Amino acid sequence: MLTATAGEAAPQAVCPTHPSREAVRTCVRCGGYVCSACERQEGQCPECTRQTALEVPDSRARALRAVVSLLITLGASFLSLLFHVGLLLMGEEGDEALEKVTAVVTTVGFLSGYGSRVYFLMWFHRVVRQLQAQGAGIGRTPGGAVWMWLIPFVNFVKPFTLMKDVAEKAGGARFAASLHLGLWWGVQLLFYAVDTVKRVLVKVVWKESGAPWDAACVLGIVMALVVVLLTLSYVRVVRELQARMDRRRAALEAGNEPVPEDEAVAA
Template sequence: MEFAAADAHAEASDGGFAQLKSRARNAGYAIIAYIGIAAVMLVFEVLALTGQVDLYAMVPETLAVTYGFAAIAYLLIFLVSVVLVSMWIYRAHANLKERGIETESSPGMAVGWYFIPFANLIKPFQNMRDLWNESHLESDSYGEPAPGLINAWWACWIIGSILSNISARMEGYGDGSNMVVANGMGAVSSVLLIACAVMLHRIIRQITHAQDTALHVSQVFD
């Protein structure tokens, strides 16, 4: 009976690791698509900043119309990316829980913290640090400092998001000088968020690899 239970647990864990790889792949595709459309948006912002196109003219130019469609595509791809990355985060934390490893947040809350105001400024970072360290079998996961990659990822996300929000608010005023500053901040924001996406892609790959190797092998010998 004990062997049967152990085999069943091993099969469930194997399924969790396989599911994590599948979700990592899907999230990776979405992130790459996001990077692509964000780069397109950045080009438009630079063109607006240099005065080569007016994205908010009363009678839109062809490029301004194209920018509008690109903005819609950006929003849709971003939302899809949020869903797929959230699914990966949930599964990665669930794998640890199924192995008996306690983390600061449950799999559900590891995702939920991203959507809770103020808490989403720090809790997602702490949970990603926790996930990274536990997946790499660090001795004191929550007490260990975060790797530079995760620090840089979160810094780019926070600063990029703040600049994006300020830029959007300034665009609402419609004043010429404000628009120049808004476009400049929007361009800087896009660069930071693209960098954030590139680093998130690496984080997902490395944590997935760690769980599929170090964590998986450790379980086999437990």
């Protein structure tokens, strides 16, 4: 009987999947022989790689939480948009009750926006972790990928490249292109710009004299509109990418290895 030390194949050992090929090592998990074509991440055989990937919980529940929180933000932002338009049309002598309701709705949208960001990053962390376990890592740990969204200035560029990498690993270049991530990130940068302008106006320009009524209403309208567009783009990205992750998971559960759609078409 052929024997081998851990990680090395014995002389003349062959791959059980490809008997015509010589084994190059043993699987670090099960000890079975693997050839160069069967060797996967961290020296595992295809079956052990599949089992390792299935041990990582899927991201469906986190995707659902992210989408629900995003939809709450969307609803609050849309109402804020309508109420700010109403305040602008009525002028400074408008309904005081409407002004208070607008402030409440805007606050709800602000808080739900932060909540949706937390849920989104939790989902993103799980997706990166799943891909890593499937041998389709993006070159960063799940935690490291999340930090790229939080570091100032770095988060102007890096999240876009990370999301593009995730989309390509999950479904191939064609799928990544179908998500129109450039448009999604463009709206995100627009949000950053509008939010910065708002902060400067409130904390510097209008600090002493207060905000002019019309200008404050217009700023509220612009901010709410940008948030609506941004939230819609996030919902689409999460849904589409999660659907692709579900397909990969289904392939693993069926005993197959997940293959990006582009590669499957090419094959």
